[in-house]
Amino acid sequence: MKNLISLKNSREFGAVYDKKISYANRYLVMYIAPNQMNEIRLGISVSKKVGNSVIRHRITRLIRESYRLNKSCIKTGFDIVVVARQNVKGKSYQEVESALIHLLKLHKIYIEA
DSSP: OTTOEEOOSHHHHHHHHHHOOEEEOSSEEEEEEEOSSSSOEEEEEOOTTTOOHHHHHHHHHHHHHHHHHHGGGBOSSEEEEEEEOGGGTTOOHHHHHHHHHHHHHHTTOBOOO
């Protein structure tokens, strides 16, 4: 997948968590932190509590695809960490995308196209 810059290690995730700027809805929790770059870096966290590896990877793919298709509407210069909640298990792409866009709007980094 081209043009997806992700957060790689726990230090990068921890830096976003330390800012404590978060919003949540039924399916996802989103943390953001401004970065000094002119790009968006995305980190996705799905706990073992959500399900087995097949379920966790499916949820990760749904979140990543939702982000990819809406990337042009997101302000640059932020690190974003998306944490999946247990309720997201078994949900459709449209529900995951709607939850992601809802959180982006709450953080005021979603630009209506």
